[in-house]
Amino acid sequence: MAGLKIRNLKKSFGGNAVINNISFDVREGEFCILLGPSGCGKTTVLRLIAGLEHQDEGEIFIGDREVSGLTPGERDIAMVFQSYALYPHLSVYENMAFPLKIKKRPREETDRKVREAAGLLGIEELLHRKPKELSGGQRQRVAIGRAIVRNPELFLFDEPLSNLDAKLRGSMRVELAKLHQKLGATMVYVTHDQVEAMTLGEKIILLDRGEIQQTGTPRQIYEKPSNLFVATFIGSPPINLLRGRIIMEGGRIFFSSGELLIDTGSREELQQYAGREVTMGIRPESLTPGDGPVKGRVELVEHLGAETLVYVRVDGTRVIAKASPDFERKPGEEISLALSDTGIHFFCNGHRIGRP
Numbered sequence: 001m002a003g004l005k006i007r008n009l010k011k012s013f014g015g016n017a018v019i020n021n022i023s024f025d026v027r028e029g030e031f032c033i034l035l036g037p038s039g040c041g042k043t044t045v046l047r048l049i050a051g052l053e054h055q056d057e058g059e060i061f062i063g064d065r066e067v068s069g070l071t072p073g074e075r076d077i078a079m080v081f082q083s084y085a086l087y088p089h090l091s092v093y094e095n096m097a098f099p100l101k102i103k104k105r106p107r108e109e110t111d112r113k114v115r116e117a118a119g120l121l122g123i124e125e126l127l128h129r130k131p132k133e134l135s136g137g138q139r140q141r142v143a144i145g146r147a148i149v150r151n152p153e154l155f156l157f158d159e160p161l162s163n164l165d166a167k168l169r170g171s172m173r174v175e176l177a178k179l180h181q182k183l184g185a186t187m188v189y190v191t192h193d194q195v196e197a198m199t200l201g202e203k204i205i206l207l208d209r210g211e212i213q214q215t216g217t218p219r220q221i222y223e224k225p226s227n228l229f230v231a232t233f234i235g236s237p238p239i240n241l242l243r244g245r246i247i248m249e250g251g252r253i254f255f256s257s258g259e260l261l262i263d264t265g266s267r268e269e270l271q272q273y274a275g276r277e278v279t280m281g282i283r284p285e286s287l288t289p290g291d292g293p294v295k296g297r298v299e300l301v302e303h304l305g306a307e308t309l310v311y312v313r314v315d316g317t318r319v320i321a322k323a324s325p326d327f328e329r330k331p332g333e334e335i336s337l338a339l340s341d342t343g344i345h346f347f348c349n350g351h352r353i354g355r356p
């Protein structure tokens with residue numbers, strides 16, 4: 001097991017810069033998520049680490065070794081793909097034993113490692129079956145088992161759960177988190193699913209168009225998004241955005257947008273933006289029905305069981321508020337919404353205003 005260090009990585013395909021000067025660290029034993037929209041370059045970063053592509057510039061260290069000049073086989077990495085990539089004519093046991101067979105490891109050692117990994121993953125009874133006799137979730141477990149038996153320095157996962165249905169994805173997510181705790185292995189995991197990233201990751205690296213937008217724990221990224229892209233990418237339902245202006249009146253700082261005038265209280269960091277256009281971001285859970293400054297008309301009420309989402313038209317913009325399960329208002333009715341102190345963010349020219 002080893003940590004990973006990426007320095008100033010650049011990669012272009014046919015003159016198009018796909019990875020644009022990326023640097024990050026993954027601690028030994030850390031579960032790190034590469035998150036971002038389709039096409040942002042996540043898989044390319046993973047393939048560069050694995051040695052399946054070669055960077056134009058930059059260095060990749062696994063532990064203290066600079067691996068850029070090494071073949072994939074020499075890097076001591078195990079990669080698990082979305083498409084399980086199992087050998088159809090081999091049994092589960094033979095698929096899992098395959099990496100050790102290639103390395104000509106003794107039969108007893110191979111047998112012990114395969115059975116240990118099968119035990120960890122709860123697939124002991126499936127060892128004699130062929131891949132076609134398995135469900136999607138079971139196949140993915142075999143692919144992970146094959147990675148485990150190699151005891152690599154580093155695990156790389158490329159959207160391993162995206163072929164599974166929503167329920168199975170949820171339970172495999174829990175199992176992967178448990179597996180990481182048991183193995184204590186260094187893992188880099190690619191996904192475009194922010195829920196997966198928030199629940200699995202110790203560290204999230206959020207990419208867009210080949211550049212890192214923010215690195216942090218799930219909480220840091222949710223609570224202090226460094227720009228508008230991060231604020232809107234993370235969070236479900238998404239953050240509400242209102243465009244307006246900062247104005248000073250009687251020594252107080254207000255956010256003004258159409259009919260709306262919101263007293264920002266003690267947000268001194270806004271003072272220097274007086275008179276300028278800004279965007280106010282409000283997390284849905286920070287906007288609740290009650291006596292407050294946001295007035296609008298109910299468009300739709302979604303009862304989800306544990307909570308209720310209320311879609312409200314405010315001055316030409318739709319916002320989503322969270323209400324309790326017993327919320328009873330009809331579309332068309334007028335409503336006031338209150339704001340909480342947390343979950344409110346201001347951005348100017350796309351960048352967060354205030355301390356990082």
Ligand code: ATP
Nearest residue numbers: 013014018036037038039040041042043044045192
């Ligand atoms: P997805 O979630 O859709 O898999 P991603 O974030 O993993 O997306 P990449 O697969 O890394 O994105 O691709 C990043 C960009 O590089 C895309 O625009 C893609 O078309 C381009 N690209 C990737 N591999 C190659 C290649 N071998 N040749 C040319 N362009 C490529």
